[in-house]
């Protein structure tokens with residue numbers, strides 16, 4: 001990690017892949033995960049029946065070798081063997097194995113279906129819940145973090161449900177079945193085999209621990225490399241403009257070498273496991289063969305029995321290793337499940353079912369902020385004692401330097417955040433006394449950060465009011481001065497926007513956002529920096545459009561360009577979350593204070 005901190009982007013933690021961690025409450029999480037499977041109870045029972053059938057056929061098939069050898073190859077009375085009898089018995093053995101193959105096939109198919117259905121439900125629950133979480137949740141959880149719930153964590157759960165659960169079950173019954181059959185064949189040889197198990201487990205655990213550690217280290221570096229690539233690819237323009245190509249290559253080279261070294265070590269440790277297990281298996285085999293051979297010579301055992309036993313002893317330790325390795329995967333899946341369930345358990349902000357809340361109706365648009373105080377964190381006040389009254393149809397403008405708290409006020413009107421003291425009311429109703437849905441349906445908003453969805457321009461504008469007709473969409477676009485540029489696009493209103501409207505200019509994206517607000521009938525309108533990315537001529541157009549848009553609506557405008565706010569009924573100058581001046585354009589100019597300095601450009605830079 002020595003070169004981590006250099007170059008654009010700097011260090012990045014492991015964000016992709018990475019170790020799964022340990023679940024805090026494995027039992028509870030397991031129960032919850034199983035509850036997603038309970039809908040498929042009958043199919044699960046069938047799957048387990050198939051697993052039992054498969055294991056039985058595999059063990060039984062092997063067992064059939066004993067009578068085959070003892071009866072048809074080396075008959076006990078010393079007579080020559082019987083080929084027809086042998087072929088018949090072998091055919092029967094093949095049939096038994098065939099049953100095993102068929103049941104494995106059915107079991108795999110069914111389990112995949114069950115697991116994928118369960119994963120679909122979990123993804124659905126997670127996504128639906130994300131829609132209900134308050135904006136505050138998104139402030140404290142990064143986009144990458146939430147994405148990895150859907151990718152890494154659900155992948156792990158999927159792997160666990162689709163494979164590990166069945167393997168675990170099959171492993172347990174294979175081991176128990178084999179053990180019973182081995183004891184019934186020869187208790188002494190069983191003792192030899194069983195004594196080897198702790199030795200094998202020791203080796204498996206030792207190598208497993210080491211290889212897991214190396215694997216975790218490798219995943220961490222992989223995360224850094226992936227994060228670095230993602231960052232540099234998305235920031236290509238900045239890298240090129242500041243001529244950082246060489247240093248970026250150097251940093252990447254460093255990460256890449258580190259990944260190579262870690263990967264060599266991790267893969268070696270992982271790769272050594274197989275041959276080592278084989279070796280241990282051979283040792284057990286040789287031991288059993290020796291002891292068994294001696295027993296046969298002493299007439300305490302038969303050749304057929306020994307052949308079957310050797311088969312069993314060879315496969316006896318395999319499921320034990322698998323089980324011990326699978327426990328790690330299962331625990332990491334449970335840790336992933338825990339993280340997914342933690343998101344699903346986050347308190348939602350929906351208040352649809354709260355009977356104590358009412359609905360806003362017949363809103364005229366009188367908005368009153370009464371001594372409003374707020375901070376994103378309780379101990380850090382951002383807005384202090386804000387008071388204002390907006391009469392229906394009035395235009396209120398907020399001005400002030402960056403970080404003064406302008407956007408924050410609009411976040412409070414929509415109840416993205418709740419105020420700490422004071423009150424906000426619309427037509428005399430406290431906004432905390434109505435459902436958030438009802439409140440938000442009365443507010444149209446052009447956000448400071450534009451956002452467009454994948455779809456046509458027509459659909460993107462209609463997002464503001466889903467029942468709007470095509471004509472209404474076009475008229476909203478005209479209001480927002482977006483109509484003329486849309487018409488010039490090859491496909492006009494049917495132009496498909498992708499990747500947040502990457503094929504449009506920033507100003508054009510802004511116009512579409514204004515059109516989206518224009519189409520809504522909401523009586524309260526919030527325009528945050530709505531004209532920040534357009535040229536002066538377009539701005540004039542928009543101003544005309546906005547005058548139409550604002551007619552009969554209470555409007556809150558935030559603009560850095562003071563020309564946009566000149567005709568407001570009241571201009572509020574904010575500084576560090578406090579109202580320092582208020583009045584109309586003329587009043588504030590006459591005052592000769594902060595607004596005057598801002599307007600005349602005489603403001604000293606701080």
Ligand SMILES: Nc1ncnc2c1ncn2[C@@H]1O[C@H](COP(=O)(O)OP(=O)(O)OP(=O)(O)O)[C@@H](O)[C@H]1O
Pocket residue numbers: 139376377382400401402403404405406407408409448
């Ligand atoms: N989600 C948030 N969590 C914590 N603090 C925040 C959050 N959003 C904004 N802030 C802080 O609140 C203060 C006011 O931010 P706000 O976005 O309201 O400023 P603004 O007046 O809109 O600025 P600009 O003109 O740059 O848009 C800033 O100091 C900012 O750091």
Ligand SMILES: [Mg+2]
Pocket residue numbers: 406407408448528
């Ligand atoms: Mg802002």
